[in-house]
Amino acid sequence: MENTERNPQVEAEVKRQLEAFTRGVEDLVSEKELEKKIRKSLETGKPLTVKLGIDPTGSDLHIGHAVPLRKLKQFQEMGHQVKFLIGTFTARIGDPTGKTETRKMLSAEDIAKNIETYLDQVKLILDMEKTDVVYNHEWLESLGLEDVLKLLSQFTVQQMIQRKDFSDRIKADKPVSLIEFMYPILQGYDSVAIEADVELGATEQKFNLLRGRDLQKNAGQEQQICLMMPILVGLDGVEKMSKSLNNYIGITEAPNDMFGKVMSISDELMWNYYEVATDVPMDEIKALKEGVENGSVHPMDCKKRLGSEIVTIYHNAEEGAKAREWFENVFSKRNMDVDLPEAKIEAEEIGVIDLLVKELGFFKGTSDARRLIQQGGFKVNDEPIKDVKAMVKIEDGMIVRAGKKKIVKIVK
Amino acid sequence: MENTERNPQVEAEVKRQLEAFTRGVEDLVSEKELEKKIRKSLETGKPLTVKLGIDPTGSDLHIGHAVPLRKLKQFQEMGHQVKFLIGTFTARIGDPTGKTETRKMLSAEDIAKNIETYLDQVKLILDMEKTDVVYNHEWLESLGLEDVLKLLSQFTVQQMIQRKDFSDRIKADKPVSLIEFMYPILQGYDSVAIEADVELGATEQKFNLLRGRDLQKNAGQEQQICLMMPILVGLDGVEKMSKSLNNYIGITEAPNDMFGKVMSISDELMWNYYEVATDVPMDEIKALKEGVENGSVHPMDCKKRLGSEIVTIYHNAEEGAKAREWFENVFSKRNMDVDLPEAKIEAEEIGVIDLLVKELGFFKGTSDARRLIQQGGFKVNDEPIKDVKAMVKIEDGMIVRAGKKKIVKIVK
Numbered sequence: 001m002e003n004t005e006r007n008p009q010v011e012a013e014v015k016r017q018l019e020a021f022t023r024g025v026e027d028l029v030s031e032k033e034l035e036k037k038i039r040k041s042l043e044t045g046k047p048l049t050v051k052l053g054i055d056p057t058g059s060d061l062h063i064g065h066a067v068p069l070r071k072l073k074q075f076q077e078m079g080h081q082v083k084f085l086i087g088t089f090t091a092r093i094g095d096p097t098g099k100t101e102t103r104k105m106l107s108a109e110d111i112a113k114n115i116e117t118y119l120d121q122v123k124l125i126l127d128m129e130k131t132d133v134v135y136n137h138e139w140l141e142s143l144g145l146e147d148v149l150k151l152l153s154q155f156t157v158q159q160m161i162q163r164k165d166f167s168d169r170i171k172a173d174k175p176v177s178l179i180e181f182m183y184p185i186l187q188g189y190d191s192v193a194i195e196a197d198v199e200l201g202a203t204e205q206k207f208n209l210l211r212g213r214d215l216q217k218n219a220g221q222e223q224q225i226c227l228m229m230p231i232l233v234g235l236d237g238v239e240k241m242s243k244s245l246n247n248y249i250g251i252t253e254a255p256n257d258m259f260g261k262v263m264s265i266s267d268e269l270m271w272n273y274y275e276v277a278t279d280v281p282m283d284e285i286k287a288l289k290e291g292v293e294n295g296s297v298h299p300m301d302c303k304k305r306l307g308s309e310i311v312t313i314y315h316n317a318e319e320g321a322k323a324r325e326w327f328e329n330v331f332s333k334r335n336m337d338v339d340l341p342e343a344k345i346e347a348e349e350i351g352v353i354d355l356l357v358k359e360l361g362f363f364k365g366t367s368d369a370r371r372l373i374q375q376g377g378f379k380v381n382d383e384p385i386k387d388v389k390a391m392v393k394i395e396d397g398m399i400v401r402a403g404k405k406k407i408v409k410i411v412k
Numbered sequence: 413m414e415n416t417e418r419n420p421q422v423e424a425e426v427k428r429q430l431e432a433f434t435r436g437v438e439d440l441v442s443e444k445e446l447e448k449k450i451r452k453s454l455e456t457g458k459p460l461t462v463k464l465g466i467d468p469t470g471s472d473l474h475i476g477h478a479v480p481l482r483k484l485k486q487f488q489e490m491g492h493q494v495k496f497l498i499g500t501f502t503a504r505i506g507d508p509t510g511k512t513e514t515r516k517m518l519s520a521e522d523i524a525k526n527i528e529t530y531l532d533q534v535k536l537i538l539d540m541e542k543t544d545v546v547y548n549h550e551w552l553e554s555l556g557l558e559d560v561l562k563l564l565s566q567f568t569v570q571q572m573i574q575r576k577d578f579s580d581r582i583k584a585d586k587p588v589s590l591i592e593f594m595y596p597i598l599q600g601y602d603s604v605a606i607e608a609d610v611e612l613g614a615t616e617q618k619f620n621l622l623r624g625r626d627l628q629k630n631a632g633q634e635q636q637i638c639l640m641m642p643i644l645v646g647l648d649g650v651e652k653m654s655k656s657l658n659n660y661i662g663i664t665e666a667p668n669d670m671f672g673k674v675m676s677i678s679d680e681l682m683w684n685y686y687e688v689a690t691d692v693p694m695d696e697i698k699a700l701k702e703g704v705e706n707g708s709v710h711p712m713d714c715k716k717r718l719g720s721e722i723v724t725i726y727h728n729a730e731e732g733a734k735a736r737e738w739f740e741n742v743f744s745k746r747n748m749d750v751d752l753p754e755a756k757i758e759a760e761e762i763g764v765i766d767l768l769v770k771e772l773g774f775f776k777g778t779s780d781a782r783r784l785i786q787q788g789g790f791k792v793n794d795e796p797i798k799d800v801k802a803m804v805k806i807e808d809g810m811i812v813r814a815g816k817k818k819i820v821k822i823v824k
Contacts, residue, residue, distance in 0.1 A: 092558070143557040146504070152590040158582065160590065161569070170570065178564040178572065181590060 007043075014039050020074050024067070024276040026203045027228040029210065034225045037197055041080070050075040051196040051224070053085040053136075053187060056114040057106065061121045062248035063277050063310065064232035064241035068200045069125045070277075070313075071229055075198070082131050083194050084122065086115055089137035090186060124251055124314055139193040140186060151185050154218055155211075160184075163207040188212040191224050198225040232276060235261055236364075237269045246361050255311045257341055259323035262307035263331075264405045267292075267299045270306055278309040304328075331404055340409040345394050352378060352390050355400070362402045369402075377403045419455075426451050432486050436479070436688040438615045439640040441622065446637045449609055453492070460609040462487040463636070465497040465548075465602060468526040469518065473533045474660035475689050475722065476644035476653035480612045481537045482689075482725075483641055487610070494543050495606050496534065498527055501549035502598060536663055536726055551605040552598060563597050566630055567623075572596075575619040600624040603636050610637040642688060647673055648776075649681045658773050667723045669753055671735035674719035676817045679704075679711045682718055690721040716740075742819060752821040757806050764790060764802050767812070774814045781814075789815045 017038045022028060041048050052072045061069075076082045091106045091114075106114070119133070160181050161167050169176050184207060191199055191212030201209050209226035216223050231240045234247025241248045249261045265273065274285045288305075291297030307327070308320035330340070345359055356362045356369040356378065363369040369378075376384040379401040380392060396412040429450050434440060453460050464484045473481075488494045503518045503526075518526070531545070572593050573579050581588050596619060603611055603624030613621050621638035628635050643652045646659025653660045661673045677685065686697045700717075703709030719739070720732035742752065757771055768774045768781040768790065775781040781790075781800075788796040791813040792804060808824040 089557075140557055145501075145552055145555040145560055148557055148560045149591050149594060152594060155590045156587040157569070157573070157578070157590060157593070158585075158587060166569070173570075175568040175570060178567045178569060178593060179561050181569070182561060182564060 010039065010042050013042055017078050020078065021071070021227065023282060024071070024229065025227055026230040027206060027226075029206075029213070029226040033223070034198070034227070037222075037225060041197075048075065048080040048197040049083055049195060050080050050198045050200065051083045051085055051191060051194060052200045053087055053190060054118065055087040056091050056111045056118060059243060061118070061251045062241055062243065063251060063314075064234075064248065066125060066251055066313075067229045067232055067276055068202065069122060071200055071227065073126055076127060076130055080198075082126065083196070084126065084131050084133045085190060085194070086118070086133065086135050088115075088135040089140040090183060092137070121251055134194060136186070136190050136193075140189070151189060151215070154214065155181075155185065184208040184211045185215070188215040192216055192219050192221060195221060196224045197222070198227055200227050200229065202231055203228045204231065230276060233269060233272065235265050235269075237266045246364065249310070251314050253314075254341070255315050255319040255323040256326050258311050258314065259307040259320075259327050260341070260405060260407075262310055263303055263327060265303070267303070270299070270303055273310075274306055278306065278313065280309055330407060340399065340407055342411050343400075343408045344411050346412070347394055349391050349393050352385060352392055353388060355392055356402055360400065360402075360406075360408055362406045372402055377401075422451065422454050425454055429490050432490065433483070433639065435694060436483070436641065437639055438642040439618060439638075441625070441638040445635070446610070446639070449634075449637060453609075460487065460492040461495055461607060462492050462610045462612065463495045463497055463603060463606060463608040464612045465499055465599060466530065467499040468503050468523045468530060471655060473530075473663045474653055474655065475663060475726075476646075476660065478537055478663055479641045479644055479688055480614065481534060483612055483639065485538055488539060488542055492610075494538065495608070496538065496543050496545045497602060497606070498530075498545065498547050500527075500547040501552040502595060504549070533663055546606060548598070548602050548605070552601070563601060563627070566626065567593075567597065596620040596623045597627070600627040604628055604631050604633060607633060608636045609634070610639055612639050612641065614643050615640045616643065644688060645681060645684065647677050647681075649678045658776075661722070663726050665726075667727050667731040667735040668738050670723050670726065671719040671732075671739050672753070672817065674722055675715055675739060677715070679715070682711070682715055685722070686718055690718065690725065692721055752811065752819060754823050755812075755820045756823050758824070759806055761803050761805050764797060764804055765800060767804055768814055772812065772814075772818075772820060774818045784814055789813075 014035060018031070018035055021034065021038075022031065028034065037048055040046075050072060052068055072082050072084070088111060091111050092108070119128070122128070122131075161170060161176075163184070166176050166180070187208045188211030190196075192215050196212065196216075199209050199212055206226065206228055209224075209228065213223040213226065233239070234241035234245055235249070236245070236247045239245050239247055243250075249258050253261075262273070271285070271289060274280055274288070275282070288297060288302055292299050292302055304324050304327070308317075308324050310320075311323045312320035343360055345355075347359075350359065352373055353366050353369050356372070357364075357366055363372075370388050372378055373388050374386060376386055378385055379399075381399050382401070385392070394410060394412065396410065398410045399407065400410060401407045426447060430443070430447055433446065433450075434443065440446065449460055452458075462484060464480055484494050484496070500523060503523050504520075531540070534540070534543075573582060575596070578588050578592070599620045600623030602608075604627050608624065608628075611621050611624055618638065618640055621636075621640065625635040625638065645651070646653040646657055647661070648657070648659045651657050651659055655662075661670050665673075674685070683697070683701060686692055686700070687694070700709060700714050704711050704714055716736050716739070720729075720736050722732075723735045724732035755772055757767075759771075762771065764785055765778050765781050768784070769776075769778055775784075784790055785798060785800050788798055790797055791811075793811050794813070797804070806822060806824065808822065810822045811819065812822060813819045
């Protein structure tokens, strides 16, 4: 009976951790197993091994990328062992036929450079002293054909083509290279190699994460928990956050830029960001939401708090407060005597549409820019210009404003 | 202009070889390329590398297995370099999940024993002094994950599931293990490793043989010719020849047994065996066939010649003649004073149907046996027994006959 009588202190901690880890999680296989693993870790004093894998394909991280990283940080803060896995081996493998949509081969130099850039940003989130950075070439490089065949024998073609992007492409008669079948298997094998207790990933990674469970089971290991985070929606509230869509907040952006971008999102999206992109306790978020709904809290104030929270995460609390102050000065108090974001433009003269779309990237398409201009929202040094065909002479220090939330100082 | 002017002696030899190599061939990719390769070989004095791969899964060879081996021998006799490839690596790989119909793993001892048995039989056909026996573990063992990924990247899922047995199983919801995709690729890689000019195989191997061409092309090699032999039909004229169906002629069988089995085939099948299983020149075969059609040649004489030809291949001409003489004594001259095939039966008494079907294997099903008995074709010591329910007391030396061509002496 001893085993079934549980220590209330341990149980309280199990509950606390479980709540923290499942916050903002979109899918989980399975909560019951996670609870068991946390309890066992607390009882034995052996931390859980928590894996997050990335490909060193290189790019600036935005707060969407940061969602699983921040989940990893939660595990780290609660004393678990974080393994930040870099797919050095898989990145080296390109697709020589060029017929498929698999990633392209990267040179060793590119990979090294990308890893450096990546880790420089990751350290803004994780405590690198406590983070075990591992590279999958360390165990994948030594696999031979016989090992590969044993891995392959554990899966069927039918299982593989259940993955939605594969079945979609097969239906659409678009080629699926056999090498693509290897990526989920190798990702799963990584979990075996590091004996992961938990693997984090985005929801779209579910198929791959589950392959780790398959391989661990066949290898006689305890199966990892698959903890899947949502894909963060971009500032536009529609597309997923990405650099190419210019709807992102980069984690190394300046405080005022971060804050300004947060202020541009819809009220609806704000609650999603609160849950997924901040550490504000769920109870508080709930209270804020109720306040907005019953009119006791102004949504603008709520959004300003979100802006400060996000700046605080990637900079610090002081910067969070200062960014709010700056924003209130620029937009709310209409005071120009503050540090404005700057944009360098080399042209002598430029059409207004080109200025807003191509140079400043304020709009994705020309139609939005045209509408704003016609409505008088486009101002140079506080003078509206309503002619969409007007040319603007570029002068050092001129202030360009587009609507209420986009402002920039031109430098030559 | 020099290059286009061809040497008539060379051209005559090209023609001779091309005719020999394409005899009895069911499919060929492509005849034009084969002609070019033969010509180049004659002009440069460099023999073609001709590959035939087998898996050391072990079994007694029958004259169906011998079809591609005898084709290989033709190349050998015309001075080309024969590579007899044994799939030592692939035989080692089983399917640990046991879920699929892939071959089972073999132990190193089994493999060694099977190879010995195999080569002991192969030397009845090939000149082993001139045969290069190669083992694919020699190059496959050293392949690493990166090499495997490069191989995989050269094929798509869609290409693979074009192979009929794969698509059939996928349609029927029967699992296809991913490891099965590797076999054709590795077979193709074997061709790259030995730089094969020609690969022989059965028609059902076409998909796999063509993968060698794909990989050679991508590796910058000249593509191999795929020369596909028909699957030999068994003595029953319906199923493919196989030991398990007991419709085969083993290449190590005694001359009289071989001859007797040949005599049991249908007149129609006889022409197929003449072409595919003997060296009788095509012109002669054509003349024989015309003779039978216009009544100038008796089909029984034609079949006896076929029997002698086949015995000659696996034994010698003298044995071929003696077997014919024996057969004529036993069956045509109704003389019992000859060596009869013997069958050992331990039972004291047995039902007539069981005797014909289970003990002697004269029939596959009971209905054929029943019909023969009822028609009076079943005789014990020349006495017909027409009661299908009769019990026969087994005595040492008794002669059992079923129809005209099946006769056996019982030994206890």
